[in-house]
Amino acid sequence: MAQPLSALPPRTGPAEQAALNAAYGRLAASAHLLPIKVTRFYADKLAAELAALGHTEGPLHRVVYPDAARLSTRAPGEVADFVDDRSNMKTASRTIVQKYADRVLFLATPLCAAHCQYCFRQDVLTEMHGEDPADLAVSLAALVEHVTADPRIREVILSGGDPLTLSPKALAQVLDALGALPQLQSIRVHTRCAVFAPGFFDKGDKIALLARPRVRVVHHVVHPYEICGEVGDLLARLRAAGVRQYNQFPILRGVNDDAGLLALHLRLLDEAGVRNLSIFAPDPINHSAAFRLSLDRLFAIHDQLSADTPSWINATALTFDSPQGKFRREHLVARDRAAGTALFRHRGRDIAYHDLPAALDVPGDPATLLWRGESVI
Template sequence: MAEPALALSPLTSPAEQAVLNADYGRLAGEARLLPVKVTAFYAEKLAAELAALGHTEGPLHRVVYPSRARLSQRAPGEVADFVDDRANMKTASKAIVQKYADRVLFLATPLCAAHCQYCFRQDVLSEMHGDDPADLSDKLDALVDHVRAQPAVREVILSGGDPLTLSPDALHRVLARLQGLDQLHSIRLHTRCAVFAPQFFLKGEKYRLLAGPRLRLVHHIVHPYEVCGAVADLLARLGGLGVRQYNQFPILRGVNDDAGLLALHLRRLDEMGVRNLSIFAPDPIHYSAAFRLTLDRLFALHDRLSAETPSWINATALTFDSPLGKFRREHLVSRDRAAGTALFRHRGRDILYHDLPAALDGPGDPATLLWRGDTV
């Protein structure tokens, strides 16, 4: 006999969340989405959030666990891979992606410490998880050959997956090979490990490798409550070594879509010596509608930041991504509200962007988003 369906209330209980997790697990296998994966370190934050709220609609839960809207909402124009990583893979190695003449992206690993529900690279990473992993030395050889063949390349961006999940030896090998390329002005590492698993930095003292010449560390911290004492200590340790630390993050419905929260988040990062580079609009990929905002609301939040905060906060850019690379709201050419589309022009080419229907959008509740009662 089938189990009776759980009655759904406006707020999701832990029992209802377990049903959503099971439903999502089945969907993930069919739709090439990443499975739920949460570290014990992050789970402690989730437990505190659940104890305070009594439900799983809190911002940190939405980061790593599926919501009802994640499973049910779909929006026009969704695709599997909006940034079209595959079309920009310039060699036989799937690990090398290039959109710009002066920059190369290296997918050092498909693995992450935990999985973000809003990840824009789910389709590609799901595919890479199923492949036999190439030897890192082979991938590194291909990367070095590719960079040397293009004198215009000045930066290599290490992403994935998360490069901080590499072993100390593997990370050392990657950085040593790249630091041996005099043409590079910058080597950038993007990571969520600071908030998911700060111990990954400490293993084999990997954090010391990040203080090398031309290195820049870019965190992806999406909410102020991701920075607990252990994370703050790690950021301070990195800063004490002279590591250049930056941050960038997406603006996510139900997670951080509030001007006061954004100002608080950016101010705290600045106080810890972390410079925020940009706030991203989530890509219109399959099953992303639960996190997206309309362009009108994105622009309004960005306008409030610009009007109500000092320059070291409001200098952060509102950015979109595309197969042609990053573009900004300043590149907006026209909008067709009836069709729900916007036309941006970037690098001499048009980008058609499908806006989120207003009926699917709704601002997160500040009392839930900032459940500790913080004020700006």
């Protein structure tokens, strides 16, 4: 039975949101979290969401602004850096991370167009923001040396930060250097700029750079409302230019934690010519409980998506990350529900995982998640 309106908790309005933002600023300074940063382009989407809902608890607001749970809710097992990027850094500049024999991650920049509240690399990026920026020429030379010294490496993944925030000259410098290495089969560019600042793609000759052979662009679109007309036009222009486009995104409580929403999202991406690679669970990092789901609900949503959609939608994998690399739900070998822990085993190595307590896992309201009222599964 639905609760009467008088029994529902009060929603957060702009004044209350401003107070939360100020409190979050203080927390971010002490807990190595990224400060709030929102582009004008995304702010226009937030204004439309606020006008429709009358509060700031909509899915896009939660992407970039904190709610009360972000500030106050903690879960067992939270750590600063669950995937332990630091232990896998290969140079003093800390721009090269390698967890797999055949691929390398290059942190081309610590900067992003905007900051996602759910970012899993907050601790490392906050630390990098506080240092003198690494000289790109120096870190790129170290990357080339590292790759050429190991013929097993077949792929370089450009991340950060967001490599699309680099200037056209700097991006060309990176892609020129990597394109000259015949051992590389793929150069991946991971970005949120399509939804935060699509104009970045039109600076200089970035689209032509991304259309080069072996380059793959991996977007991180998390919600169907991020694909507005301007974003859709950008995806179409990238496709027309011959850019190979993919997507991957986290499943986030209060943002997209609904099977019907996920089906809609994956269908819109497919119609835009973007292949979704995976849906991944947020890492159990400090102050992440506001976004995480319990394993039981993750699996239930994934099962519903698999049962109710065609293969070109449900082929998307549900994945987790760890210091040893990605793993999947089928790698689960044991659970201790009383202790709230799970054990996964992948590539012969055990991965301990702290589940989110069920009491903290309050599902997002579908009427809020899809406030435009779309028909879904």
